Amino acid sequence: MCPGAFAKCLGITLLPLSVVCVLCNILLFFPGGTPVESKELSEEVWYFGGILGSGVLMLFPALVFLGLKNNDCCGCCGNASCGRRFAMLSSILFAAVGVLGAGYSVVVSVLAIKRGPFCLEQISKVEKKWKYPFENSDYLSNSASWGRCEQPVDVVHWNLSLFSVLLALGLVQAVLCAVQVVNGLLGALCGDCCGGSRGAQATA
Numbered sequence: 001m002c003p004g005a006f007a008k009c010l011g012i013t014l015l016p017l018s019v020v021c022v023l024c025n026i027l028l029f030f031p032g033g034t035p036v037e038s039k040e041l042s043e044e045v046w047y048f049g050g051i052l053g054s055g056v057l058m059l060f061p062a063l064v065f066l067g068l069k070n071n072d073c074c075g076c077c078g079n080a081s082c083g084r085r086f087a088m089l090s091s092i093l094f095a096a097v098g099v100l101g102a103g104y105s106v107v108v109s110v111l112a113i114k115r116g117p118f119c120l121e122q123i124s125k126v127e128k129k130w131k132y133p134f135e136n137s138d139y140l141s142n143s144a145s146w147g148r149c150e151q152p153v154d155v156v157h158w159n160l161s162l163f164s165v166l167l168a169l170g171l172v173q174a175v176l177c178a179v180q181v182v183n184g185l186l187g188a189l190c191g192d193c194c195g196g197s198r199g200a201q202a203t204a
Helices: 003-027 043-047 049-068 084-115 143-148 155-190 194-203
Strands: 119-122 128-131 149-151
Touching (some): 003 084, 084 155
Antiparallel strands (some): 119 149
């Protein structure tokens, strides 16, 4: 497969992943599917890992990868001095942006999963307090302790599920962008195979 066509496949894959990440981050603002006050949300939700990192920043490399297949062999964007090799080489920069964006989302997700959600906990018979009850404990291996969070309802399941999805998709996005770095280098060094296809079309 030509480097340009392969890059287009990567772009097609990255776009829906970005949309899913944005949706996951939006859902984190509604723990348990219900709206809550902003002060009742975990800090990591406000870091916008899925919206900024795996979402907006990932759109740039995705759109660039999609456009590589349509670049003219003798130039890109109508500029004859800018060849396909340079276009493939420039895609490496956007791939690096994608890796950074995905990496940011992964880091935020890991921190959120490790710390646990911000919720209302019964401290004593007469006192309740909003806090991070799991930040100093391994709550992942002790699901029985999740009941300590009284409000928002099911916030532990909600945050853990969505941040886990963001973590997994962020890793996939980072790998795809890293693959494009290699693909971009190959395209810059060896060129794309569009010349052969054009020659065949001209002959026909």
